[in-house]
Every structure is written in structure tokens, then in C-alpha cells.
Amino acid sequence: xxxxxxxxxxxxxxxxxxxxxxxxxxxxxxxxxxxxxxxxxxxxxxxxxxxxxxxxxxxxxxxxxxxxxxxxxxxxxxxxxxxxxxxxxxxxxxxxxxxxxxxxxxxxxxxxxxxxxxxxxxxxxxxxxxxxxxxxxxxxxxxxxxxxxxxxxxxxxxxxxxxxxxxxxxxxxxxxxxxxxxxxxxxxxxxxxxxxxxxxxxxxxxxxxxxxxxxxxxxxxxxxxxxxxxxxxxxxxxxxxxxx
Amino acid sequence: xxxxxxxxxxxxxxxxxxxxxxxxxxxxxxxxxxxxxxxxxxxxxxxxxxxxxxxxxxxxxxxxxxxxxxxxxxxxxxxxxxxxxxxxxxxxxxxxxxxxxxxxxxxxxxxxxxxxxxxxxxxxxxxxxxxxxxxxxxxxxxxxxxxxxxxxxxxxxxxxxxxxxxxxxxxxxxxxxxxxxxxxxxxxxxx
Numbered sequence: 403x404x405x406x407x408x409x410x411x412x413x414x415x416x417x418x419x420x421x422x423x424x425x426x427x428x429x430x431x432x433x434x435x436x437x438x439x440x441x442x443x444x445x446x447x448x449x450x451x452x453x454x455x456x457x458x459x460x461x462x463x464x465x466x467x468x469x470x471x472x473x474x475x476x477x478x479x480x481x482x483x484x485x486x487x488x489x490x491x492x493x494x495x496x497x498x499x500x501x502x503x504x505x506x507x508x509x510x511x512x513x514x515x516x517x518x519x520x521x522x523x524x525x526x527x528x529x530x531x532x533x534x535x536x537x538x539x540x541x542x543x544x545x546x547x548x549x550x551x552x553x554x555x556x557x558x559x560x561x562x563x564x565x566x567x568x569x570x571x572x573x574x575x576x577x578x579x580x581x582x583x584x585x586x587x588x589x590x591x592x593x594x595x596x597x598x599x600x601x602x603x604x605x606x607x608x609x610x611x612x613x614x615x616x617x618x619x620x621x622x623x624x625x626x627x628x629x630x631x632x633x634x635x636x637x638x639x640x641x642x643x644x645x646x
Numbered sequence: 647x648x649x650x651x652x653x654x655x656x657x658x659x660x661x662x663x664x665x666x667x668x669x670x671x672x673x674x675x676x677x678x679x680x681x682x683x684x685x686x687x688x689x690x691x692x693x694x695x696x697x698x699x700x701x702x703x704x705x706x707x708x709x710x711x712x713x714x715x716x717x718x719x720x721x722x723x724x725x726x727x728x729x730x731x732x733x734x735x736x737x738x739x740x741x742x743x744x745x746x747x748x749x750x751x752x753x754x755x756x757x758x759x760x761x762x763x764x765x766x767x768x769x770x771x772x773x774x775x776x777x778x779x780x781x782x783x784x785x786x787x788x789x790x791x792x793x794x795x796x797x798x799x800x801x802x803x804x805x806x807x808x809x810x811x812x813x814x815x816x817x818x819x820x821x822x823x824x825x826x827x828x829x830x831x832x833x834x835x836x837x
Binding site for chain 2: 406408409411412413415420425426427428429430432433436437440443444447448450451454455456458462465466469470488489490492493496497513515516517518519522523580584
């Protein structure tokens with residue numbers, strides 16, 4: 403067993419080295435687990451939508467629950483205008499959720515514990531939301547930085563703060579997910595290490611902590627996927643409905 | 647807070663090699679960043695396309711189907727209920743009519759019967775009266791005939807008695823006249 407709690411996050415190459423234009427695009431364990439998570443999502447949805455029953459079986463019921471859950475989340479936060487973006491948000495939620503959940507299995511790799519992965523997702527969302535905002539509202543979209551009902555004296559300051567908070571959206575979105583996943587897995591590993599080092603006499607306490615933490619981490623895995631998706635909806639709402 | 651965190655991350659990102667080595671965070675080792683980005687985009691695009699093209703429409707149509715089925719079933723149930731209500735009403739009307747008919751028939755037949763009985767009764771009474779009259783007439787006839795025969799007999803008896811007593815044979819017509827006179831006197835006692 404690895405003694406370093408950070409070692410679980412190491413990315414290593416699987417199979418041959420793939421280099422395109424001098425950039426290393428090799429298939430790694432991270433890629434493997436992305437593929438595994440996505441495959442599980444697809445398999446799950448395939449089984450869930452295979453039989454079109456009026457009275458659903460269990461897996462169909464669960465997939466329909468996910469559908470309704472995400473649909474409700476979007477309509478609650480972003481309204482009916484966000485309907486065209488439903489497939490994206492659904493894919494995003496399912497992908498992040500299953501990456502998080504697969505990461506909870508022992509000896510697996512947590513894709514979302516890597517800042518680069520979450521940052522790319524967050525940056526894509528940020529750019530897409532900004533583009534959608536400008537397409538829908540033109541330069542009026544910039545009024546998102548000028549909240550109404552603010553005294554004229556405070557307006558420049560508030561505007562600067564709004565711009566900074568807007569620009570930090572991708573960072574906060576990505577770091578939230580990455581840090582949560584990394585911290586949880588590191589903590590689990592640390593407590594796991596304590597179990598080993600304290601042995602059969604003293605190891606019970608950290609073991610029970612580990613068990614409790616595993617439960618907590620499953621909650622966090624779900625919660626962070628939810629938060630990621632709902633923040634995307636909120637950003638989308640700002641871009642689509644532009645009200646302050 | 648967010649912006650501070652952002653700038654920290656930005657600093658980390660710029661000076662990755664050094665920081666990653668010190669902190670021991672494999673996340674900050676840029677060796678496979680390009681690979682991760684590439685595979686993430688590839689996998690996510692495939693996932694997105696297959697979800698949006700195949701699975702979501704399927705699930706949606708399924709949900710819509712179910713909702714339609716449920717609302718149709720509810721409608722059908724309502725229709726059937728209305729139908730059964732109207733049938734019950736019809737049935738009640740028919741029942742009401744039938745009851746009325748029955749009481750009408752009952753009333754009519756009772757009337758008819760009464761009339762018939764009355765008629766028969768009258769006929770019977772007439773017949774009885776006729777019979778009585780006939781009988782009375784017979785009786786009076788009989789009485790009349792009996793009077794003449796009584797007179798005859800009494801004349802015979804009287805002439806016999808007179809003959810026996812006196813030995814004379816009296817004139818029959820005078821005896822007859824005497825008997826008739828007496829019988830006329832007393833006839834009212836017997837009639």
C-alpha cells in the first residue's frame with residue numbers, strides 16, 4: 403500500500419505513448435476512469451430507456467428519477483428558457499456524479515479530483531454562458547456587472563467587485579469540486595494509514611472514522627455533482643434572463 | 647474570497663513544476679494535463695451526443711407516454727362514470743314509469759272488476775226478481791186453481807153429505823151457488 407496519501411492521485415500512462423504535434427495525449431488511468439464512468443452512465447441510461455414500460459422496472463424508474471431531478475433543477479433555477487441546455491446539464495451532472503461515485507470504489511481513480519479536469523469543465527461552462535449571454539442580449543449583457551438600486555457613490559466599487567466575482571466563477575466552480583474530492587480522498591487515505599500504523603489494538607478508532615467518512619464522502623460526491631450542475635444552471639439563468 | 651483563491655490557483659498554475667514538487671500534489675504536475683484535457687473532451691462529447699440524441703428523447707417520450715396514458719385513463723374513467731350515471735338515471739326513469747304503469751293497470755283492472763261485479767250483481771238481481779215473480783205467479787195460479795178444485799170438492803162433499811143426511815138429491819147448481827157464496831166469503835182468509 404502506498405504510504406503517501408497523495409499518491410492515489412498520480413496519473414500514469416496505460417499502453418503506448420500517443421504524441422500528436424509534440425503534445426502527449428497518451429491514454430492514462432485518468433482517461434480510463436473517464437471512459438469507465440461515461441460507459442456506466444451510458445449503460446445505465448441504455449438499460450433505463452430500453453424497455454418502454456408504462457409501469458417502469460427499477461432501473462427505468464431510477465433513470466426517470468434522474469431525468470425529472472435534473473429537469474426540475476433546471477426549471478427551478480433557470481426557467482423554461484433553459485430547456486435547450488437540458489441535455490448538456492444532464493450529461494454534466496451524470497458525468498460528474500458517476501466520476502465522483504466511481505472514485506469512491508477502493509483502488510479506483512477519481513477523475514474529478516484533478517484540477518485540470520474540473521477547470522476545463524468550468525471554463526467551458528464559463529465561456530459558453532458568456533457567449534450565450536452576449537448572443538441573447540448583446541452589449542446589454544454587460545449590465546450584469548451593474549446591479550440596480552445601488553447608490554451612485556458605491557457603483558464603481560460594486561461594479562469592480564461584480565466583474566471580479568464573474569471572472570472568478572470558473573475558478574470557484576472548478577476548485578470547489580476538485581478540492582472537495584481531493585480532500586475527502588486524502589482524508590480517507592490518511593485515516594486508512596492510521597489504521598495500519600496503529601495496528602489491531604488502536605486501529606479500531608480510525609477504522610470507524612474511515613467508515614463514517616466513506617458515508618460522508620458518498621454524500622459529498624453526490625452533493626458536489628449537484629452543486630456543480632446547479633451553479634451551471636444559475637450562471638445560465640444570469641445569461642438567459644438577465645435580471646438583478 | 648473566491649478571487650483570492652483564484653489568484654492563488656493562478657500562481658500555482660504558473661509555477662507548477664516547483665510547487666507540485668514541493669507540495670507533492672500530482673494534480674499540479676502538467677505532464678498529462680493535455681492528455682487529460684483531450685480525453686475529457688473526447689469522452690464528454692461522446693457522452694453528450696449519445697445522451698442528447700438517444701437516451702434523453704427515449705426517456706422523455708416514455709414519460710410523456712405514461713402521462714398521456716394516465717390522463718387518458720382518467721378521462722376514460724370519468725367518461726365511464728358519467729355513462730354509468732346516465733344509465734342509472736335512465737334505469738330510474740324506466741323504473742318510475744313501470745311503477746306508474748303498474749299502479750295504472752292495477753287501478754284500471756280493479757275498476758273493471760268492480761264494474762263487472764256490479765253488472766253481474768244487477769243481472770243476477772234481475773234474474774232473481776224474475777224468478778220470484780214467476781214463482782209468485784205460479785203460486786197464485788196454483789192457489790186459484792186450487793180454489794176451483796176445492797169448490798168442486800166441497801160441492802161434491804156437500805151434495806154427498808146432503809144426500810146422505812136427507813136422502814134427497816139436491817139441485818147441483820144450487821149447491822154450487824151456495825159453496826161459491828161461502829167460499830167467496832172465506833176465500834180472503836186463505837189468499
